Amino acid sequence: MTDTARANWRNEPTDWEQAGKLPRPHEGSGARSLGSLDVTSASMDPALLDLPWQVPLEEWPTDRLAALPRGISRHVVRFARLGDSLIAIKETGEHIARHEYHMLRKLRRLNVPCVAPVAVITGRTDEQGEPLDPVLVTRHLRFSLPYRAVFSQTLRQNTLTRLIDAQALLLVRLHLAGFYWGDVSLSNTLFRRDAGAFAAYLVDAETGELYPELSGGQREYDLEIARVNIAGELMDLAEGNLIEESVDPLATSERIMDSYRNLWRELTEQETFAPGERWRVDARIRRLNDLGFDVDELAIRTTADGTQVQLQPKVVDAGHHQRRLLRLTGLDAQENQARRLLNDMDSYRADNHPELDEELSAHLWVTQVFQPIVRAMPQELGSKLEPAEVVHEVLEHRWYMSEEQNRNVPMAEAVQSYMDNILRHRRDEAAILLTADTKTMKILGGGGNG
Ligand SMILES: Nc1ncnc2c1ncn2[C@@H]1O[C@H](COP(=O)(O)OP(=O)(O)O)[C@@H](O)[C@H]1O
Numbered sequence: 001m002t003d004t005a006r007a008n009w010r011n012e013p014t015d016w017e018q019a020g021k022l023p024r025p026h027e028g029s030g031a032r033s034l035g036s037l038d039v040t041s042a043s044m045d046p047a048l049l050d051l052p053w054q055v056p057l058e059e060w061p062t063d064r065l066a067a068l069p070r071g072i073s074r075h076v077v078r079f080a081r082l083g084d085s086l087i088a089i090k091e092t093g094e095h096i097a098r099h100e101y102h103m104l105r106k107l108r109r110l111n112v113p114c115v116a117p118v119a120v121i122t123g124r125t126d127e128q129g130e131p132l133d134p135v136l137v138t139r140h141l142r143f144s145l146p147y148r149a150v151f152s153q154t155l156r157q158n159t160l161t162r163l164i165d166a167q168a169l170l171l172v173r174l175h176l177a178g179f180y181w182g183d184v185s186l187s188n189t190l191f192r193r194d195a196g197a198f199a200a201y202l203v204d205a206e207t208g209e210l211y212p213e214l215s216g217g218q219r220e221y222d223l224e225i226a227r228v229n230i231a232g233e234l235m236d237l238a239e240g241n242l243i244e245e246s247v248d249p250l251a252t253s254e255r256i257m258d259s260y261r262n263l264w265r266e267l268t269e270q271e272t273f274a275p276g277e278r279w280r281v282d283a284r285i286r287r288l289n290d291l292g293f294d295v296d297e298l299a300i301r302t303t304a305d306g307t308q309v310q311l312q313p314k315v316v317d318a319g320h321h322q323r324r325l326l327r328l329t330g331l332d333a334q335e336n337q338a339r340r341l342l343n344d345m346d347s348y349r350a351d352n353h354p355e356l357d358e359e360l361s362a363h364l365w366v367t368q369v370f371q372p373i374v375r376a377m378p379q380e381l382g383s384k385l386e387p388a389e390v391v392h393e394v395l396e397h398r399w400y401m402s403e404e405q406n407r408n409v410p411m412a413e414a415v416q417s418y419m420d421n422i423l424r425h426r427r428d429e430a431a432i433l434l435t436a437d438t439k440t441m442k443i444l445g446g447g448g449n450g
C-alpha cells in the first residue's frame with residue numbers, strides 16, 4: 001500500500017483546485033435520484049442529501065466546490081460547502097470508506113489530533129443508473145495545510161525541522177493510543193501553524209489499526225515507514241527546488257527517528273528520585289506539559305529500602321484535571337489551576353507518604369498545604385483573589401525559586417517571598433481599586449477622559 005501511495009504522489013503535482021477547471025454544472029440535482037443512497041453518519045446533516053451524489057466527484061460543479069490547497073492522494077478528493085462549513089469528500093471503496101470512518105471516530109474519542117469523520121455514503125448511481133464509488137466525508141480541517149502548501153516559498157531547514165518534529169509528536173500520540181498507522185507520511189498529515197511551530201493532524205487512516213497497546217516492534221516499523229516516506233517526499237521537493245539547496249533530504253528524514261524516540265522516552269520512561277527531590281518531579285511534569293501533554297496521577301512506587309521514588313507518568317487529555325481535583329478535594333478550579341494543584345498534590349504524595357492512597361493523601365494535602373497557604377494571605381487580599389488562584393500562584397512562585405536556586409525551596413519560604421515580592425505590588429493595585437472613584441476606575445480601565 002505504501003508503495004502504491006508513493007508511486008502516486010511522486011507523479012502528481014500538488015493539486016490546487018482551479019475555479020473553472022471542472023466541467024458543466026449539473027442543474028436540478030436534488031432528491032429525485034437519491035432513492036438508493038445509503039448514508040452512515042452519527043449526526044446526520046440533511047444538507048448532505050442536497051449534494052450531487054449522482055455525479056462523479058471529478059465532475060462536480062465548481063459552485064459546489066471550495067478551492068483550497070489539497071495534498072497528493074491516490075483517490076479523488078474534493079472540498080465542498082455544506083451549510084456554513086466545509087467538508088472533504090473522498091471517493092473510494094466501500095470497505096475502505098467504512099474502515100476509515102470508524103477508525104477516525106475511535107481516534108477522535110481517544111483525543112488524537114485527526115480529521116473528523118462525517119459520513120460514509122454508498123449506493124450512489126449516476127443518472128443512467130450506473131454505480132458510482134462510495135465516498136467518505138470528513139469535516140474540512142480549518143486553517144490546515146498540506147505539507148507542500150507550507151512551502152509556498154522555498155523552505156528553510158528550520159521550518160522543515162519544526163514540521164518533522166510536529167509529525168514525530170503526532171506519531172507518538174497515535175502510538176500511545178495504540179494506533180498503528182502503516183502509512184506514515186507528510187502526505188497523510190495536515191499541518192496547522194501553532195505559535196511559531198506546527199501542529200500535525202492525521203488525515204488518512206486507511207491503513208491504520210487500533211490495538212490495546214503497540215509492541216516496540218510495531219512502533220519501530222511505523223517509524224521506519226515514516227523515515228522512508230519522508231525521505232522520498234523531501235527528495236521530491238528538492239527536485240522541484242522547493243527546499244533550500246543546503247538541505248539534505250536523507251539526513252533530515254533521519255530526524256524523525258531522534259525526535260520520536262526522545263519524545264517517547266520523555267513521555268513513558270520511569271525515573272527514580274530520592275524523596276525530597278520534589279522539584280525534579282515538578283520539572284519532569286513541566287517538560288511533559290510543554291510538549292502538550294497533561295499528566296494523570298503519577299504511578300509512584302518506593303524501592304525496597306524506601307529511599308527512592310519511582311515515577312511513571314500516565315498521559316491523558318485536557319479537561320480531565322478539573323474533574324479529578326473536584327473529585328479528590330471538592331475544589332472547583334480552572335483547568336490550568338487544577339493541573340498545577342494536582343501536580344503539587346502528586347509530588348506532595350511522592351514526597352511524604354507514597355504508601356497512602358490518593359484520596360487520603362489529597363485530604364492531607366488540602367489541610368497541610370492548601371489551607372495553610374490560603375490562611376497565610378493578608379485578609380484584605382485573601383478576599384479579593386480566589387483561593388485556588390492564590391495557591392496556584394504561590395506554587396508557581398515556588399517552582400521558579402526552586403529552579404533558579406537548584407534546590408527544594410521550603411513552602412514557608414516560598415509563601416514569604418511571594419508576599420514580599422509579588423503580593424506587595426498586587427496589594428497596591430488592589431488598594432487603588434478599592435478606594436478609587438469612578439473617574440479613577442475609568443482611567444485605570446483605559447476608559448480615558450471621564
Ligand atoms: N478533512 C480534510 N481536511 C483538509 N484536507 C483534507 C481532508 N481530507 C482530505 N484532505 C486533503 O486531501 C488529501 C488526500 O486525502 P487522503 O485521505 O490522504 O487521500 P488518499 O487516501 O487518496 O491518500 C490530503 O492530503 C489533504 O490535503
Ligand SMILES: [Mg+2]
Nearest residue numbers: 073187188204
Ligand atoms: Mg493519503
